[in-house]
Amino acid sequence: MxxxxxxxxxxxxxxxxxxxxxxxxxxxxxxxGFDAAFEKLRNKYIRDQFKRGRSSEKFIVGPFGSGKSHFLHQLIEVARSESCVTAKVTLNKNVDFTRYMLVFREIAHELRTPRSQRHGIRALIQEAVAYKRNQVPDNPAAAEMLLNGWISALSDVDYKWPFYGQLLRQACAACAENQEERLESLCRWLGGEMDNAEHVKLLKAPKITSAESNLYAIRALHTLAQFVRQVGWSGTVVGFDEAEQGFQVDTRKKQRILSMLMADINGLNALQNGSLLMAYALTPDIVADFDTFPALQQRVLHPGADFFEGNVLAPLIDLQRRxxxxxxxxxxxxxxxxxxxxxxxxxxxxxxxxxxxxxxxxxxxxxxxxxxxxxxxxxxxxxxxxxxxxxxxxxxxxxxxxxxxx
Structure with missing residues (x-):
C-alpha cells in the first residue's frame, strides 16, 4: 500500500x-448494497452495448442524502476500470441545461481518459496520441508510422458532425507535430468556445447561431464519443450530479429542459458507433415532472420489473428500492x-x-x-x-x- x-x-x-x-x-x-447493480451495468452497458457501439441513458433516482452521488461516482469508477473516458458535471443554477453548448463546455472541461488524472480536451488529445504511440513502444519509427496512419484514417470516419471530426483529426496531427499554438486554438474550439471570433477565423469554422447552438452541442458530444472509440478506448460515460439543482426552474424553462432530455434520448438511440452512456442523478420530484411531458414519460417509464428486480434495461434506477x-x-x-x-x-x-x-x-x-x-x-x-x-x-x-x- x-x-x-x-x-x-x-x-x-x-x-x-x-x-x-x-x-x-x-x-x-x-x-x-449495489454490487449486483454495478455488475449489471458493467456487463450490459460497458462491456456488451459499448462493444457494439450502442449508447444509452440512466436516471439515478433518490431523495436528498440517499446515495445518488455515491452511486454516480462509483459508476464512473467502474467505467474507468473498463477503459472508458469519463466526465462528471455538477449541475447548478450556473449551468443552464437549456443552453446545451454551456453544458457541453462543462463536459469537455471535465473529460478524463481511463488512466489519467488530467481533465479537458487538450489532455484527451495528448493522451490519445500517446496511446497510439505506445502501441509500438520499442520501435519509434514504427510507432510514428502507426500514429500517422491512424490520424490519416480519422478522415474516413462517419462522424455526427463531420467538421468537428475534421478538427479532432487536425488536433491530433498538431499534437503529434508539437504545434503547441495551433493545438491550443483547436482544443479551445473543440471544447466549446465556438463563439470565439479569433478561433473561428483561424480555423475557418462555421458560424453557429444561438438558435443552432443546442443542436451543434449535441452533435459535438456525439462526435467526441465516436472519436473516443476510434482511439481504442471502450466508450464514454457522462454523469450529471445534483441535476435537481439545475432543473429547479420555472415551469416554462422546465418544459424546455424536459424537451432537451427527450432530444438527448432520441439522439443516443440514433448514434452509431458512439458507445456513450449518460447518467443523471435526480430527486423523485424531478422525475415526477416527467408526467407533464408525455413523450419523455413514455420513454423513461418501463413496464414490468424495475432495475433492482432484474430489468437491467429499465432507464430508471430507483435507490429507494434497496x-x-x-x-x-x-x-x-x-x-x-x-x-x-x-x-x-x-x-x-x-x-x-x-x-x-x-x-x-x-x-x-x-x-x-x-x-x-x-x-x-x-x-x-x-x-x-x-x-x-x-x-x-x-x-x-x-x-x-x-x-x-x-
Whole structure:
C-alpha cells in the first residue's frame, strides 16, 4: 500500500466527516448494497452495448442524502476500470441545461481518459496520441508510422458532425507535430468556445447561431464519443450530479429542459458507433415532472420489473428500492472502519474491534431513530467523525453520540 493511497483515504474520511458527501474518488472502497447493480451495468452497458457501439441513458433516482452521488461516482469508477473516458458535471443554477453548448463546455472541461488524472480536451488529445504511440513502444519509427496512419484514417470516419471530426483529426496531427499554438486554438474550439471570433477565423469554422447552438452541442458530444472509440478506448460515460439543482426552474424553462432530455434520448438511440452512456442523478420530484411531458414519460417509464428486480434495461434506477436499511447502514459503518484501519491502524488509539462496535451501534440507532432520506449521510458523517477523532487525539464518539476519552 503506497503512502499516496493512504493519504487519499485519510483525506476522503476527513472530507466525509465534514459534510457527509460522496468523495470524487474512492466510492468503490466502501460502496454497499449495489454490487449486483454495478455488475449489471458493467456487463450490459460497458462491456456488451459499448462493444457494439450502442449508447444509452440512466436516471439515478433518490431523495436528498440517499446515495445518488455515491452511486454516480462509483459508476464512473467502474467505467474507468473498463477503459472508458469519463466526465462528471455538477449541475447548478450556473449551468443552464437549456443552453446545451454551456453544458457541453462543462463536459469537455471535465473529460478524463481511463488512466489519467488530467481533465479537458487538450489532455484527451495528448493522451490519445500517446496511446497510439505506445502501441509500438520499442520501435519509434514504427510507432510514428502507426500514429500517422491512424490520424490519416480519422478522415474516413462517419462522424455526427463531420467538421468537428475534421478538427479532432487536425488536433491530433498538431499534437503529434508539437504545434503547441495551433493545438491550443483547436482544443479551445473543440471544447466549446465556438463563439470565439479569433478561433473561428483561424480555423475557418462555421458560424453557429444561438438558435443552432443546442443542436451543434449535441452533435459535438456525439462526435467526441465516436472519436473516443476510434482511439481504442471502450466508450464514454457522462454523469450529471445534483441535476435537481439545475432543473429547479420555472415551469416554462422546465418544459424546455424536459424537451432537451427527450432530444438527448432520441439522439443516443440514433448514434452509431458512439458507445456513450449518460447518467443523471435526480430527486423523485424531478422525475415526477416527467408526467407533464408525455413523450419523455413514455420513454423513461418501463413496464414490468424495475432495475433492482432484474430489468437491467429499465432507464430508471430507483435507490429507494434497496435492501433492509439497517443492514445497509451497518455494512457502510463496517466498510468505513475497515477502510481507515487498513491504512492507518498504527495511528489509531482505539482497537479496531471497539471502533467497529461503536460504528455499528450508531448505525442501528440511526436506523431506528431517523426515518428521513438523509440518514445515510448522517451515518457517514458520524462514523467518519469518530474515526478522525480517534486518529487525531484518541477521542471517539460512542453510540449515544457523546464524546468519551479513550
Amino acid at each position: 503506497t503512502q499516496e493511497r493512504a493519504n487519499h483515504v485519510l483525506s476522503m474520511i476527513e472530507t466525509m466527516a465534514q459534510n457527509g458527501t460522496a468523495p470524487e474518488e474512492g466510492c468503490s472502497l466502501f460502496g454497499v 435492501q433492509n436499511r439497517e443492514q445497509e447502514l451497518v455494512e457502510i459503518a463496517g466498510r468505513l472502519v475497515s477502510l481507515m484501519y487498513s491504512h492507518w491502524a498504527d495511528s489509531m488509539a482505539v482497537p479496531e474491534a471497539e471502533a467497529l462496535g461503536q460504528a455499528q451501534a450508531a448505525a442501528s440507532r440511526l436506523a431506528a431513530e431517523d426515518l428521513s432520506s438523509s440518514v445515510r449521510r448522517t451515518l457517514v458523517k458520524e462514523v467518519c467523525t469518530m474515526l478522525m477523532n480517534i486518529y487525531d487525539d484518541g477521542w471517539a464518539f460512542v453510540a449515544t453520540g457523546q464524546e468519551t476519552e479513550v
